[in-house]
Amino acid sequence: MTELSLGSSPPEAAADGVWLACIECGRTLAPFDEPTYRCPDCDGLLEARYEEYPTFEDFSGRGVWRYAAALPFESGVSLPEGDTPLHEVPRLEADVGVRSLRVKHEGMNPTGSFKDRGMTVGVRVAQELGVDRLACASTGNTSAALAAYGGRAGVETLVLLPAGKVAAGKVAQAALHGARILEVDGNFDACLDVVAELANMGEAYLLNSLNPFRLEGQKTIGFEILESFLAEYDRYPDRIVLPVGNAGNTAALYKAFRELVEAGALDEAEVPMLTGVQAEGAAPMVEAIEEGLDDTRRWEDVETRATAIRIGNPVNARKALPGIRGTGGTAVAVADEAIVDAQRTLAEEGVGVEPASAASIAGLRKLRESGTVDDDEDVVCLTTGHLLKDPDAAAAAGRDPEPVPNDTEAILGHLAE
Numbered sequence: 001m002t003e004l005s006l007g008s009s010p011p012e013a014a015a016d017g018v019w020l021a022c023i024e025c026g027r028t029l030a031p032f033d034e035p036t037y038r039c040p041d042c043d044g045l046l047e048a049r050y051e052e053y054p055t056f057e058d059f060s061g062r063g064v065w066r067y068a069a070a071l072p073f074e075s076g077v078s079l080p081e082g083d084t085p086l087h088e089v090p091r092l093e094a095d096v097g098v099r100s101l102r103v104k105h106e107g108m109n110p111t112g113s114f115k116d117r118g119m120t121v122g123v124r125v126a127q128e129l130g131v132d133r134l135a136c137a138s139t140g141n142t143s144a145a146l147a148a149y150g151g152r153a154g155v156e157t158l159v160l161l162p163a164g165k166v167a168a169g170k171v172a173q174a175a176l177h178g179a180r181i182l183e184v185d186g187n188f189d190a191c192l193d194v195v196a197e198l199a200n201m202g203e204a205y206l207l208n209s210l211n212p213f214r215l216e217g218q219k220t221i222g223f224e225i226l227e228s229f230l231a232e233y234d235r236y237p238d239r240i241v242l243p244v245g246n247a248g249n250t251a252a253l254y255k256a257f258r259e260l261v262e263a264g265a266l267d268e269a270e271v272p273m274l275t276g277v278q279a280e281g282a283a284p285m286v287e288a289i290e291e292g293l294d295d296t297r298r299w300e301d302v303e304t305r306a307t308a309i310r311i312g313n314p315v316n317a318r319k320a321l322p323g324i325r326g327t328g329g330t331a332v333a334v335a336d337e338a339i340v341d342a343q344r345t346l347a348e349e350g351v352g353v354e355p356a357s358a359a360s361i362a363g364l365r366k367l368r369e370s371g372t373v374d375d376d377e378d379v380v381c382l383t384t385g386h387l388l389k390d391p392d393a394a395a396a397a398g399r400d401p402e403p404v405p406n407d408t409e410a411i412l413g414h415l416a417e
């Protein structure tokens with residue numbers, strides 16, 4: 001696990017032991033002088049770096065801010081977020097046939113997805129920068145989180161959504177939390193291109209996962225999984241399986257593990273294998289892994305019922321591909337039917353997730369069937385968003401309501417049929 005070294009020296013103007021470094025050319029930048037999303041020299045992705053990396057003993061409290069020692073600030077605009085359940089799923093575990101299977105349900109965050117972890121940190125940075133408008137492109141969840149956290153902070157929010165391709169619950173959230181919603185005649189990747197241009201023009205502060213501080217919040221998923229799993233099993237999971245869209249979580253979890261290794265709190269051999277899952281109709285990361293590419297090829301035409309991961313140009317690919325390879329993981333594409341089936345299976349065991357989230361389960365099943373995942377592995381599947389985010393998908397995947405007369409005897413008769 002040597003790619004993307006964390007070693008760099010702070011620039012002169014580094015604030016309180018934190019700075020930004022380009023993952024391509026190594027240039028370092030002061031973090032809070034002005035909004036910066038990419039390297040001014042080579043356009044590479046930026047990553048937050050710290051003077052010191054904490055060990056588990058440095059963490060205290062609950063939720064995202066438990067990990068303040070690994071974040072750029074002590075606290076932030078919080079609703080609060082993180083501290084999500086690591087569900088047991090005994091029937092699914094037996095069916096898949098692994099040593100242990102847990103489901104880390106990020107749908108239990110305040111706005112119903114993992115984006116809240118990134119937003120609590122990202123909006124804190126926005127306050128530090130003194131910006132007056134926050135913006136994002138979104139397949140839905142980022143917009144809901146941005147609207148809620150921006151609203152809480154009292155800052156104007158603007159979201160660009162691919163018209164007709166965002167689940168109803170997410171649009172409702174962004175609307176009610178007060179975001180200005182622009183529906184764009186184009187896919188998510190086109191929306192992100194426009195928002196990035198607006199941000200570069202100084203029209204808004206961009207809070208997609210291109211923003212390195214979003215990923216600082218999201219890396220706490222990795223810390224939390226390791227701590228909770230260790231507490232229950234006295235060992236770390238072998239593998240973490242996660243849905244991949246813009247590839248922010250893959251990059252963030254990899255960073256969490258590299259930081260712990262750097263701090264001497266985790267052996268390289270203990271780092272879980274990061275295993276990404278995409279829908280067949282939007283699988284540029286899988287293509288890049290299978291073909292040994294250093295970056296993804298942009299897919300112009302993407303389609304999947306898992307609208308949250310309907311993404312053809314994962315902005316974090318250059319961070320996430322080394323994460324998958326460097327941990328000995330892999331990536332796999334799954335059919336929409338397998339995603340829906342996995343969503344139903346999880347729901348029947350009490351865990352309600354949106355379709356994109358269920359991709360992790362569908363991917364695990366596929367990798368077990370192919371023998372890529374062994375039966376003696378400890379696995380954690382990440383489920384990223386709540387079932388109610390996409391009520392239409394849930395209704396379509398679930399049982400149909402049965403109309404009955406307003407009469408007890410008739411209902412008993414109906415139940416006996």
Ligand SMILES: Cc1ncc(COP(=O)(O)O)c(C=O)c1O
Nearest residue numbers: 244245246247248249308384385
């Ligand atoms: C519910 C859900 N799952 C998974 C993803 C993919 O996560 P990432 O972009 O971090 O790969 C997203 C958004 O991209 C999402 O909204």
Ligand SMILES: N[C@@H](CCOP(=O)(O)O)C(=O)O
Nearest residue numbers: 138139140141142208209246
């Ligand atoms: N699924 C995402 C897509 C944008 O991802 P981001 O992590 O880069 O903000 C969404 O919910 O919009």
